[in-house]
Every structure is written in structure tokens, then in C-alpha cells.
Amino acid sequence: MTGWIEAATGLDRIEAAARRRLARLVPVTLDRGTALFHPGEAAKGFIVVLAGRIEVFLTGPSGRDILLYSVEAGGSCVQTTLGLLGGEDYTGEAVAATEVRAVLIPRADFLALMDTSPAFRGFVFTAFAERMQGMLHLLERVAFQRVESRLAAALLDRAEAGEVRATHQELATAIGSAREVVSRRLDAFARSGLVATERGSVILRDSTALARLAAVQD
Amino acid sequence: MTGWIEAATGLDRIEAAARRRLARLVPVTLDRGTALFHPGEAAKGFIVVLAGRIEVFLTGPSGRDILLYSVEAGGSCVQTTLGLLGGEDYTGEAVAATEVRAVLIPRADFLALMDTSPAFRGFVFTAFAERMQGMLHLLERVAFQRVESRLAAALLDRAEAGEVRATHQELATAIGSAREVVSRRLDAFARSGLVATERGSVILRDSTALARLAAVQD
DNA sequence: GGGGTTCTGTGACATGGTCACAGACAGGAC
DNA sequence: GTCCTGTCTGTGACCATGTCACAGAACCCC
Structure with missing residues (x-):
């Protein structure tokens, strides 16, 4: 049951207790084209991508859509976190751009890890901050370039x-x-x-x- | 030295130890029009707004700019957090839109609180998530409406x-x-x-x- | 009342998004 | 091979928006 944690950049130095909790989770494989979240759906947990690429789109009412960001190995689908933290539903859509191996950390585990593991918190926070930066950049480009x-x-x-x-x-x-x-x-x-x-x-x-x-x- | 914490929505239920740490900090008053951060400047700490409104802009190269969000009483200027968590500098600009009373939580205190106070973490995370949602909304509107x-x-x-x-x-x-x-x-x-x-x-x-x-x- | 500053109105023009098509290409069925 | 179908690309017309260059109007302070 070990194995996948080492592959997740940023989680490989996690504390022993947290590691044991994570080790119980089993990675899943998603075919290319699989939709992870449809608009309006509530998030089931926190997703960490081990291999492949997930692309997250924002879809406009006219059907036009725009790539918000893509999540590669070691990254997490931060969008899902918003739901876990009490935010509203989002209008985006996440799709596996390649075959993807990923781990879903259920809500309960996610919250427990956030409370007990500094390393996990760091991982989540870093991911959050990077997305935020990325979105800022995107906004800048869309608005001004x-x-x-x-x-x-x-x-x-x-x-x-x-x-x-x-x-x-x-x-x-x-x-x-x-x-x-x-x-x-x-x-x-x-x-x-x-x-x-x-x-x-x-x-x-x-x-x-x-x-x-x-x-x-x- | 008490007083301001109660005024900050979301921090009023914080743990006793964290409260003592925060209580040492003294609120400052900023005149309307004061710039909190210039582009390229490193963040000095985490800002919590107690009264008034701070507006954060993204400025385009042509001088045109766009309002990213505004921070009202009880909110925090999340932009500053990105720097604290190791992100790059941002191109935005934060300006006091009214007279503002705010507290600056220095980097060291911020990091310590993040590690020791669940309530503080919740406060920061919620603020983060809300900003993220807001930016998504903004992007959606700018791109599609x-x-x-x-x-x-x-x-x-x-x-x-x-x-x-x-x-x-x-x-x-x-x-x-x-x-x-x-x-x-x-x-x-x-x-x-x-x-x-x-x-x-x-x-x-x-x-x-x-x-x-x-x-x-x- | 004068002079400077800020705010608003307007025309001309370039870019970009939308619509409505037509043509070009690929891949399978036969 | 030919036909069919679906996807991808090219094109013209048109409207919305951003930009530039001004001019005029309203406000403020002396």
C-alpha cells in the first residue's frame, strides 16, 4: 500500500501519522476525457494528481470556454477545495486531458490532515497560492494582452x-x-x-x- | 490592548494563546488614498482590515486597470499572503479607498499562528477561498459578459x-x-x-x- | 472672474467576437 | 476505388469594444 505518496511532489516529506492515513487511500485511474466535476456538483474530496494532466475550464453561457489552469503530476485540483471550505459551487469543469492517475482524499480525511499535519497544510497552501497567482496571470493576459x-x-x-x-x-x-x-x-x-x-x-x-x-x- | 480582535469578524472566537499573541499588535490608521503595496514590493505581513475599505487593482501596461476585489471590515488582504507563502511578487496595487483601520500581522507571527491556531487557519483559509471565488467570478464576467x-x-x-x-x-x-x-x-x-x-x-x-x-x- | 484641473462627450479607427457559410481533409463503409 | 459523414479550416460581413485625439463643460481655488 505504499508507493503513491513518494510520487506526489510535496507530500513525500509528510509526517508519519499523516502518511499512515494517506496510505490507506487507493489511487484511481481516469481515462482521457473523463469529467471530474460537472458544474454545480458538490466536491467529494481533495484530488491529488499523480500522473497525467487534468485541465480545468471555465465555461461561458455562449458555450465558449477558457482554460483556467491545468494540473500536472504533484498538483492538486484546488477548485475542489473551495467546496470543502464552505464556498459556493463553481461553474468550471475539470477534464482529464490525458490518462490520469490520481488520489481522492475524502472530506473527513482532508479536514483531519489540515488540523494535524503541518506538511499537509503547507502542501495545500502552496497549491492554493500557486493557483491564485496563475489565475491572476490569466486575468491579466485576458484583460490586457x-x-x-x-x-x-x-x-x-x-x-x-x-x-x-x-x-x-x-x-x-x-x-x-x-x-x-x-x-x-x-x-x-x-x-x-x-x-x-x-x-x-x-x-x-x-x-x-x-x-x-x-x-x-x- | 484588547478591543480590536472583537471587531474582526472571524477572529473573535480565536483561542486564548493566539489571542494573547494578537493582542500585542497595534492597529494603524491609513488615510484614504494610501497605497499599501506597490507592484514588485515584497509583503511585510498579513493585513486584517478592521474598518474602511481597501481596493486591490491589477494594472495593465497601458495604464488601464481593473478592480480585483475590495476588502471590507473583517477581511484580509490575501494578496499579501501569497508572498508570505513563497509566491512571486504580484503586479497588483492595493489602495485605501476610505480611511482604514487595519492590523498588520508580521510574517513571523503569521506563520506561528498558522501552525498553532486552528481558528486562525480557518480565518485565513476562508478568506483565501472567498477571494478565489471572487476572482473566478471576475474572470467569468470579464471574459464572457x-x-x-x-x-x-x-x-x-x-x-x-x-x-x-x-x-x-x-x-x-x-x-x-x-x-x-x-x-x-x-x-x-x-x-x-x-x-x-x-x-x-x-x-x-x-x-x-x-x-x-x-x-x-x- | 480667471485659470487650471477634472470630468464628460464625440468622431475615427483598429481589434476582436459572432454568425453564416463553404470548402478541405480524414476515416470508415461498401 | 467511391461515397458518406464528421471534423477542421477559411472567409466575408457585422457588431461590440478598446484606443486615440480632441473639444467642451463643470468644478475649485485664488
Whole structure:
């Protein structure tokens, strides 16, 4: 029954008593595409991701949605915590972007750990603080930066070996814009030689120029 | 030296030991307009507002800025906590919107209280969760709602006896838009008989209609 | 009453989001 | 192979919003 705790960055130095409590929990595997929470649903516990990636979206009434953040290995889905601490329901939606291994810490255990384990508290608080920072950044970008800049940043962020495998719609969601706008921007990038586009993927041709665009202030 | 703790909603039921620690701290008074934090400055401690209102803004590179949230009596300026927990500096700016009485809990005391006082932890966590919810809401509104709707909501929110004392610029900041846009919207509202405008104030004439606009989904 | 400051109004323009399509591509059925 | 279907992308039109450049109006302080 040991094993998973060591894999969770930030929990590996937890106190013995807390560790015993956590060790009873069994990780689950979620298929890619599984929705963890639907809007309006109450949180059942605190989720720690061991492997894979969960993406959390905010969905607008018109169906458009925007990527709030993604949770990678070692991270926790902080949204769920809000419910545990007495907040209202949230409108977001969490979806497994890859196959995911995760542990659900039930409400009772979560609260007990918060009271007894400084290391666990630190883990939760750090996660909280990071999300908060991330959301601030997101808000800043959405409110103040142009699509061009956000798109360049998203491309650089998601590139693997100079290629981004994503549809225009996915890119649009990631930066909180609309597909058509992304299509046009990408087209403009392509005409300037910054990228080359294919169905389902974008190949970066001039990362330096993209980085310059991403850094542009306004 | 007692007195202020009772005035802080959420801290009034704190444990005796923690109370003694807090009781040593002396509230300060800040004049209206005082900046609590400038961008890039490290946080000195955890701030609890006893009276008055602090407004926290996110400032864009073009000088435009948007109201992140305001902290009223009993609330704490969570932004400052991020620094205490090892986050990066933030770009926001906190300003006393009225005369403010507040207590600064120094870093060392803050960390000690977090470790020893469940009630204090609850206070901090609740504040955190509420801010998070608020920011989510803000993001949702900025990303998905039209100016018309946000403006109507802001007017209803700030009305006192059917009147909102604020300049167009202030309203624009509150909803994350530009002054000219607010001016035009208000003009449209006025032509429809929803409000009457005067220099430095807006008088609500038809709150029902405004509420309808504020509730519009898209 | 004058002069400076702040607040508001307005036109012109660029960006971005929405709508309505049409075409291009992929993958399976046959 | 051809056909069918669904997904992905491209395009034009239009409206909402943000930005810039001013001008005029209201307020304040001397």
C-alpha cells in the first residue's frame, strides 16, 4: 500500500501519522476525457494528481470556454477545495486531458490532515497560492494582452520538438478567444514565416520572433 | 490592548494563546488614498482590515486597470499572503479607498499562528477561498459578459439610496473597461430612462430594468 | 472672474467576437 | 476505388469594444 505518496511532489516529506492515513487511500485511474466535476456538483474530496494532466475550464453561457489552469503530476485540483471550505459551487469543469492517475482524499480525511499535519497544510497552501497567482496571470493576459501575444505564448508553451499538436479550437480555448480569430492570426503568422500550419498541428518556424511577440506588453 | 480582535469578524472566537499573541499588535490608521503595496514590493505581513475599505487593482501596461476585489471590515488582504507563502511578487496595487483601520500581522507571527491556531487557519483559509471565488467570478464576467451587463451590475452594487457616486473612469475601472465605453453606455442607459447622469454621479431610475440587464447571460 | 484641473462627450479607427457559410481533409463503409 | 459523414479550416460581413485625439463643460481655488 505504499508507493503513491513518494510520487506526489510535496507530500513525500509528510509526517508519519499523516502518511499512515494517506496510505490507506487507493489511487484511481481516469481515462482521457473523463469529467471530474460537472458544474454545480458538490466536491467529494481533495484530488491529488499523480500522473497525467487534468485541465480545468471555465465555461461561458455562449458555450465558449477558457482554460483556467491545468494540473500536472504533484498538483492538486484546488477548485475542489473551495467546496470543502464552505464556498459556493463553481461553474468550471475539470477534464482529464490525458490518462490520469490520481488520489481522492475524502472530506473527513482532508479536514483531519489540515488540523494535524503541518506538511499537509503547507502542501495545500502552496497549491492554493500557486493557483491564485496563475489565475491572476490569466486575468491579466485576458484583460490586457492582445490575442496575437497570447497565441504566441500558448504556442511556445505547448510546443514539443517545434510542433504543437492542437486544433485551432483548442488553441482558442486555451487563450480565451474564438476559433476564427485564432485561424486568422495563425494565417498571419504563417504569411510572416513564423509558423507553418497543418490540419491538427502548428509547426514553429521562428521561435525567437514568437517569443518577442509573446513578451510584448500590450 | 484588547478591543480590536472583537471587531474582526472571524477572529473573535480565536483561542486564548493566539489571542494573547494578537493582542500585542497595534492597529494603524491609513488615510484614504494610501497605497499599501506597490507592484514588485515584497509583503511585510498579513493585513486584517478592521474598518474602511481597501481596493486591490491589477494594472495593465497601458495604464488601464481593473478592480480585483475590495476588502471590507473583517477581511484580509490575501494578496499579501501569497508572498508570505513563497509566491512571486504580484503586479497588483492595493489602495485605501476610505480611511482604514487595519492590523498588520508580521510574517513571523503569521506563520506561528498558522501552525498553532486552528481558528486562525480557518480565518485565513476562508478568506483565501472567498477571494478565489471572487476572482473566478471576475474572470467569468470579464471574459464572457458584455459591458452593458457588467455596468448594470456595478451600478446596482454600488448604489446607495438610488445613487452611485463615481466618475465614469471609476466605473470603467471597476468593470475592467475604458472610460469612453462607459460614457457611451451610460448615455444609452440615460436615453432609455434607466438612469440619469450628473457629473460625478449616476442616479438609478429603473433598478428593475438594470437588474434584468445585469442578469443577462451573454 | 480667471485659470487650471477634472470630468464628460464625440468622431475615427483598429481589434476582436459572432454568425453564416463553404470548402478541405480524414476515416470508415461498401 | 467511391461515397458518406464528421471534423477542421477559411472567409466575408457585422457588431461590440478598446484606443486615440480632441473639444467642451463643470468644478475649485485664488
